[in-house]
Amino acid sequence: MEDGVLKEGFLVKRGHIVHNWKVRWFILQQNTLLYYKLEGGRKVTPPKGRILLDGCTIICPCLEYENRPLLIKLKTRTSTEYFLEACSREERDAWAFEITGAIHAGQPGKVQQLHVLKNSFKLPPHISLHRIVDKMHDSGSGIRPSPNMEQGSTYKKTFIGSSLVDWLISNNFAVNRLEAVTLASMLMEENFLRPVGARSVGAIRSGDLAEQFLDDSTALYTFAESYKKKTSPKEEISLSTMELSGTVIKQGYLAKQGHKRKNWKVRRFVLRKDPAFLHYYDPSKEENRPVGGFSLRGSLVSALEDNGVPTGVKGNVQGNLFKVITKDDIHYYIQASSRAERAEWIEAIKKLT
Numbered sequence: 001m002e003d004g005v006l007k008e009g010f011l012v013k014r015g016h017i018v019h020n021w022k023v024r025w026f027i028l029q030q031n032t033l034l035y036y037k038l039e040g041g042r043k044v045t046p047p048k049g050r051i052l053l054d055g056c057t058i059i060c061p062c063l064e065y066e067n068r069p070l071l072i073k074l075k076t077r078t079s080t081e082y083f084l085e086a087c088s089r090e091e092r093d094a095w096a097f098e099i100t101g102a103i104h105a106g107q108p109g110k111v112q113q114l115h116v117l118k119n120s121f122k123l124p125p126h127i128s129l130h131r132i133v134d135k136m137h138d139s140g141s142g143i144r145p146s147p148n149m150e151q152g153s154t155y156k157k158t159f160i161g162s163s164l165v166d167w168l169i170s171n172n173f174a175v176n177r178l179e180a181v182t183l184a185s186m187l188m189e190e191n192f193l194r195p196v197g198a199r200s201v202g203a204i205r206s207g208d209l210a211e212q213f214l215d216d217s218t219a220l221y222t223f224a225e226s227y228k229k230k231t232s233p234k235e236e237i238s239l240s241t242m243e244l245s246g247t248v249i250k251q252g253y254l255a256k257q258g259h260k261r262k263n264w265k266v267r268r269f270v271l272r273k274d275p276a277f278l279h280y281y282d283p284s285k286e287e288n289r290p291v292g293g294f295s296l297r298g299s300l301v302s303a304l305e306d307n308g309v310p311t312g313v314k315g316n317v318q319g320n321l322f323k324v325i326t327k328d329d330i331h332y333y334i335q336a337s338s339r340a341e342r343a344e345w346i347e348a349i350k351k352l353t
Contacts, residue, residue, distance in 0.1 A: 010253035246272030262314035276352035298327030
């Protein structure tokens, strides 16, 4: 990292005038968060904009956008609001931690408190949120949604907060009620569960992870997919459920060269195993459906040389590049943001080929 740079990387930012979402390269410094446009795999200087952190407030998690559960919200001293989306809960929390530290840099007590918070509420390594949700859906031993009433309204396919806490403990996903509440809050953060009705929706506003899910017989929740908008057949893309059923091994923002126009765009890549697939998503779109992907069985992955523009790469794109060749001989050119990140992706993909 350059001098004075606390953290840098891709985030998706909501526009100020037109509320569209675009990937920007962010650089966090002690008092300022800078963001840049990218062209041809390189950041365009000068910065596209800057966020002054003095007097700034941060809200994380921010749940103002139903289809963007990994948001950070910043509100400046002049009440300008910025919405920034990360590619994973871990990455969002890392950004929130560093930004909060930069905001409170002059208050050592506050920074020490943050270091304690950073190490709280970690999901045990042997527990996968996907595995918990799969078990919740089990017809025999899972959670059974049913009609429930709150304040005179009936909500179909819901379950009460205390029932889920009981279920998480009885299925050995948590050892006590506090752990189970934290786990249920994570399931909401990752958009597996949604609050329903005034009581549970109101708790979301507290901002404290440990208090967002209510261990309460009057708070109602549902599976997030119960409220998904139905897509018309022409919007569906030809991806089998099997492709997307694997365990997520790694995810992150990478730049990819297009197949037809050969232009470079940042995509959110998700690597899955059993079955082994690499899918990529358009982070500017709200639909959580891949725009492409391929099986890794029989694929080859390799780093490309860093001096000059490698063969097959269009435009003046250099550095941190790698290539995946599928068993059908389709070539994918991908750029990481650092040599270390490129090495991590290559190693993770090689294990699945």
